[in-house]
Amino acid sequence: MVLPLVKLGTLVLKTLSKPIAAKLKQQAAFHPKFRQKIISMAQANHRMTTTMQRRIYGHSTDVEIRPLNEEKAVQAAVDLIGELFVFTVAGAAVIFEVQRSSRSEARKEAIRKQELEELRQRDQNLAVEVELLKQKLVEIEQLAKGRGLSGLFKMKPAQTEIDKSAAV
Numbered sequence: 556m557v558l559p560l561v562k563l564g565t566l567v568l569k570t571l572s573k574p575i576a577a578k579l580k581q582q583a584a585f586h587p588k589f590r591q592k593i594i595s596m597a598q599a600n601h602r603m604t605t606t607m608q609r610r611i612y613g614h615s616t617d618v619e620i621r622p623l624n625e626e627k628a629v630q631a632a633v634d635l636i637g638e639l640f641v642f643t644v645a646g647a648a649v650i651f652e653v654q655r656s657s658r659s660e661a662r663k664e665a666i667r668k669q670e671l672e673e674l675r676q677r678d679q680n681l682a683v684e685v686e687l688l689k690q691k692l693v694e695i696e697q698l699a700k701g702r703g704l705s706g707l708f709k710m711k712p713a714q715t716e717i718d719k720s721a722a723v
Contacts, residue, residue, distance in 0.1 A: 562652075572644035580633035593632035598622050600635065 605620045623631065 568648055569641075569645055572641050576637035576640040580637045590629060593636070594625060594628045597628035597632035597635070600631070601628070 601623050602620050606616055609616050609618075622628070
């Protein structure tokens with residue numbers, strides 16, 4: 556019962572993170588200090604990706620890279636922030652799910668070990684009981700031979716395979 560609720564909760568969290576990310580993107584574009592920070596972050600990201608693309612395609616990396624205009628930089632930065640937020644929420648949900656699953660497996664393993672230990676203990680107890688029964692059987696056989704139990708029932712003693720082979 557808990558498993559479907561947890562899965563449903565993580566799905567709801569992932570679904571709700573998208574509108575929250577959109578609202579975060581909207582607010583980030585209008586806050587002045589944050590706007591300057593994300594513009595510089597977007598420009599740095601633009602320079603880095605352009606340089607990597609030029610290296611991949613074998614073009615010269617010595618040329619000056621033109622910066623993005625302010626609106627494109629803001630848009631690129633808020634898109635990146637939104638995606639990072641959604642990715643972070645999804646990553647946290649995955650980590651939570653893995654930890655929960657790990658704890659569940661650990662509990663199952665502990666139960667299996669306990670059951671195995673109980674079976675071992677039961678096996679040992681049965682082995683001890685078998686030994687006691689063997690000892691009692693030997694004592695009963697010795698008493699039967701000593702008292703002549705067959706004489707009490709007015710029967711001839713039964714010949715065993717060992718007795719037959721000894722007679723031959």
